[in-house]
Amino acid sequence: MHDLVSVSGLPKPEQYAELVQQLRGLLEGERDSIANLANASALLYHSLEGLNWAGFYLHRGDELVLGPFQGKVACVRLALGRGVCGTAAASRTTQVVEDVHAFPGHIACDPASRSEIVVPLIQGDRLIGVLDIDSPQLSRFDAQDREGLEAFARVLLEATDF
Template sequence: MFETTKISGDKVAFYQELNSQLDHLLEGEPDWIANLANAASLLYLQLETINWSGFYLYREEQLILGPFMGKPACVRIPLGKGVCGTSATNRETIVVPDVHAFPGHIACDAASRSEIVVPILDGDRLIGVLDIDAPVAERFDDEDRKGLETFVSILNKHVDWSKF
């Protein structure tokens, strides 16, 4: 059984420990559903001041809701729409300090005020995005971006995307 302890410290140390926990949590398990579910849960338990963490997966030319923690969410997001669709289309991380200022923001939870979305790629192939929402403005910064991009790279190391 995997035990997690609440992580503290500055953001650099926090993400080093979070990513180490993810690496150990996923060790030896290639299944994408199991690993995405555990990754969403780990983020939800460890990140302070968030109200949603999870994944949208690229299927049928759109993003479809995958494993997550938080309130029920939008099920389908067109590419290029909202923060998730824009991140997927551009294949780059997007940090949004105030979602109300983001053109075309899709409000799945009216309480969300800021958001970070990290694309998940298998080589050139778009798999989906990691999406994290917070009920406070300016929750995410460049340290979060770096830490969560590393989080996704560790996830990719463990998942066998050929079965996705």
């Protein structure tokens, strides 16, 4: 069992440095993808403020399929290239969306979500899936979140067998 250290009140770069450190501890000695994705989503959801969903969609054929997450029930299948998750997967670039209702083709799994960040998970040339985080706050995510979550995703990818 791991006790989580609170990151509340720390500047964002320090929050993410602490979360990466905690993730390393959670993943130590475990390479199973489902276990690691489940713990990673719980770590993010319970550590970062202002979230209403944190989890993963996994690349399967020409779509993304719901993986481990924390939050309300979610859309199960998303087409590549559609919505924020599908755009991040198809473009292989992180998407930071200040207002999801202004994003062309946004897929509203939870109408309470207002902003979103999606980080593609790529090992070598292979698209594994995406890390998706939603917030009910407008403009919740910024460049510091992008950098921190991309670092978080790199640690997860290095420590996990997909």
